[in-house]
Structures are given as C-alpha cells and as structure tokens.
Amino acid sequence: MGVVLNMEGSKGGPASVDRLVGLTRSDMARVNELILSKAGSDVELIPELAKHLISSGGKRLRPMITIAAAQMFGYEGENHVKLATSVEFMHTATLLHDDVVDESDLRRGRKTARMIWGNQASVLVGDFLLGQAFRMMVDVGSLEALDILSTAASVIAEGEVMQLGVSKNLETTEDEYLQVIKAKTAALFSAAAEVGPVIAQASRNDRAALRSFGTNLGLAFQLVDDALDYGGKASELGKNVGDDFREGKVTLPVILAYRRGTSEERAFWKSAIEENNCDDAALEKAIGLLARHNAIADTINRARHFGEIARDALAPLEDSEQKDALFDVIDFCISRVV
Template identity: 65%
Template sequence: MERVNALILDMAGSNVELIPEVANHLVSSGGKRLRPMLTLASAQMFGAEGQPHVKLAAAVEFMHTATLLHDDVVDDSAVRRGKPAARVIWGNQASVLVGDYLLGQAFKIMVEAGSLECLRILSHASSVIAEGEVLQLSGANSLSNGEGHYMAVIEAKTAALFSAATEVGPVICGHDGAIQDAMRSYGLNLGLAFQLADDVLDYGGNSAVLGKDTGDDFREGKATLPVIYAFERGDETDKAFWRRCIENGDIRDGDLEAAIARLETTNALADATSRARVFAAKAAEALDKVPASELRDTLAEVADFAVSRTF
C-alpha cells in the first residue's frame, strides 16, 4: 500500500496547479483504501510480484476517487471523508474536470500494467459505473421503482468496481477460468454487502466516525433499500410521509428523526442488514473455489467487516 499511495500521489500531479490541489485534497484525506487493498490481496494470493498489481491497485483507487468527485457534484454533498467536499471549496466545474483527469490517469496506469485483459475488465467497470449513475439519476426519488431498481443501481455503481478490483488480481498472475470467475463473484457480492451496509449506516451511523453527514441519503431523496422496506410495510400515513420527503423533497424539522423511527418500527434497518449478510456469505462462499491460504482467510474476514463496520 505504501507503493500504491506513492504512485497515486505521483500520478495525481500536473503542471496545472488546480489539479493536484483538488486531487490531493481527496486522496490525502484518508478513506479506507479498501478497493486497492482488495486488488493487492487478490493478486498476492496468486503469487503476484513486481509492479503490475501495484499499478492496477492505483488505477482502481483513481477510478474510485473520480467517481467520488463526480458523485459529490451530482448529490450536492457538503462533506467527504470528514472534510468539506472538493465542490464546496473549488466548485462543481473543477470537481468534475479533475475527476475526468483522474479517470484518464487511471487508464494510463492500466496500460502500463501490461495486461489487455485487465484493461478490458477495468474499462468495462468504468462504463457500468457510469450506467449505474444515470440509472440512479433517472429514478432516485421514486418509491415505485422498488427493490429491483435499487439493486440494479448498487450492482452497477458500487459492486462493479469491487468485482473488477478482485478479478484483475488473478488475471495479472495468469489465471483465468474458474479462478477468475470466483474472484469476480467474490468482489461483486462483497460490493453489494458493502453498499447495503452503507445505506443502513446513513440512518444509524455516527457522523464523526463515518466522515460524512448521516441522513445525507434522506436529504437527497434517495430511495435506498431501508426506505423501500419501510415504505412498503407502512400504513397510509407512513406512505404519505415517505412520498413527501423522498419523492417531493419536502423535508421539515424533525423529519430525519421521524424517518429513523419508521425504519426501526418496520424492521427496515435490521432486514437490510440481514440482506447485506446474505451477500457477505456469498462472497465468502466464492472463495471456497480458490486454494486455501492466509490471504484467502483475510478476504473472508473482509466480507464480514463489510457488514459489521461502523464507518
């Protein structure tokens, strides 16, 4: 990870001063670095050496960072990783353009890694992520789209990059077929579990621990799975409340607390967490198809962490 971080800081540089300012604001602010760590672990599990897997891990983090810069603009987010979002400091235009620059740098690093198949996997993930963003935009505030639409969005927006991050590990080491399929499945299910847990934390987490405001999804009118569950299980008064807040964007003082109360009385948060655990179990099960190792055990623990985490 030290080598990955050094490469990230180097590749975030530019003669255009604003680019490293904006990029370093987000890159140096921390974050879990989970996606590049998954790339490193999945590659080292199959004997990776040298620099190629380090380059792929850096590319994965650049892709993720670019999507965060773009997401904060789309969502009007004010806080990211405990700091003011880049858009708040430098504006939406700079955030979008620097995100584009980082995405370009990601593809440059992918090419340097020297695997056409890895380039295919990660470029495909980039397209799927963009599709997920548009799909969410087209129905983010609609409660009538239901669980199917929501799952399609998070599979594209979040799980696609997790899946690509773990799939390129064995590929860069010359593995394909069943091994490649297993690591793709691991990442996909891990990403679904991770996003479901995120959506629960938005209502039940701690802002200081999360590094972002709780209730952001509610204020942005996102029909996440907990909200979908609560809406479907509520009475007409509950349904009217959710329509006013989520579909109409009419949020008043005390509404977040009222929303959390409704989520709890309908077991929406608990059931969304249970759904996350199902995907975490599927991720761990996918690892049964790869040879036993200490790193395989570690990746199985990551699946549990994705659901049990508080940040």
C-alpha cells in the first residue's frame, strides 16, 4: 500500500519537504549508518535481502519525523537515532510482509524481494528486522517509547488481518476502510511522531499533539496513495498503475464509486474485484466510473480533511523550524495529487 514520495515536490505546486530534510540531515546520516550496521548478519541472505529494500530509493519520511519531533522539544541525546532506526526497520519489515501478502511484483520501481528470493525469505528477513528494531528499543531504555512502538507493531499486524477481511468485499463501508488504514498505515506514523517528545520528556499535551498529527497525516497519506493508484504514473508510484485494482483491493475510491453506481456498474465492480476480471480494458472502465462519480476527487477531499486535523493538532505548539517542517509534510502529502 505504499507510494514512494518524490521529495523534490509536486509538479502541481511548490510544496516539498526540503526543510525537513535539511533539519534532520545530520541525525539521518547516523540513522543510515545504524541501519546498515543493524541489517548485518553472518547469515549471508539477511543483509543481501535487507539492503535490497533499504537501498531501493525510499526517502525515510517516518524516521525523519521521529528526529524532527525529538528536536522540536530540545532533545540532545542519541536515543532518537535508535528510535528512528527502529521505526524504519518496522516500516521495512511491513513492506516485505505486504509484498508477500499482496503478491506484488514491483516495489519502488524495482523487483520486490519476494520476486528475487521468494516469499519465505522475505517473511523471515522481515521478522529479523522486527527483532532488530525491538533490540534497539530496549537499548533506549524508555518503557514508554517501547510501549508506543510495540503497540504500533501489534496494531499494524491487526490492520493486515483486517485488510484480508475486507479484501474483495465490495460491501465494505467507508468507516470500516478507515479503520483498516488507521491500523495499517497511520499507526506507524503516529508512533514515529510520538516517541520523539516522549524521550525529550515533553508534556502529555505535547505528546498527544504529535500523536494526533501522526495519525491524521498517516490517514491523509494513505488516501492520497489510493487516489494515485488510479491516476499516477508508474515512475512516480514505484509500482504499476492500477495495482490495487488488479489485486482486488477495495480502497476508498472503489467504495465510493460502487455505492454511487447503477446496478449495472455495481455488477461491473463485482466482476472486476470479486471475480478477478481486471484486465487493462476493465481498468480503463474503472477509471472512467471513478471519474463519473467523483470518487477520486472525494477521496482527495477526505485526505485534505485529515491533513487539516493534523495541522490543527500542531497549531498550539510553540513555533519552531521543526513545527514548520512538519506543516510542510502535510502540504507535500496532499500536493502529490494536485
């Protein structure tokens, strides 16, 4: 369910995360060193497979958020680097597991690990990275940070199972779908944002603000991905356009178009999604129906709504470069579809 961010900004607007990249550059260099170190193993396949995904072009937005959130409250230690690396390992493990579940061929424009090494190796290396993530959390010595990230890992797994339950189910409601992506995508954004103020010993109100920011940013991020699957370009998505459709995923654009459609149109969706009649001609028809019922536009509007909630969550915090950089992330997320 991931889309690779073009960190240079959207073609449709000036929004970018350059400020976030600049503020976190020094600490992220240490994160990158730790990633390479902790992905090492005497078992040759583990670093080979891990580095294939780690070095494949992802921009590490989640760990940058962890670093910026810690900086925002004046943290000066080393533990934010370990927690940011843990966040990235959790994300990478999720991608490895996702590609197996979704039977995906491409990830960030390259063959997925499962296509090169197989499903078993992908799952097991994902488990190894999760183990390394938890070892680093223990090294930090913050029970509260450990609780936040371990809870997120559990919620993400629940989200994966929830997604299986709604797969190919066109009776899925919008509320049910939002629960899936809140668990599957937003939980890690939320945890990544919250652990920064936790180790900086910020107030509970400040922690809650970053938690809310992360949750709503994650919801907006995923909804934008859903829209892009039917309107982006393969070079920008890092996967084939229409992959969600071909995999029978019931995302918000499909939910809206199905519910708003005629009986004939609903029969088409059932044939395409539930019976796997999803060739290129069917994809073209699906895109036409999404446009007819404003499903893409309304999905983007939902994303903007959650983006505004994320912005409001940060608004009461003391002004800082980091706060402005996190505002930029919200704008950039939405601008991918402008």
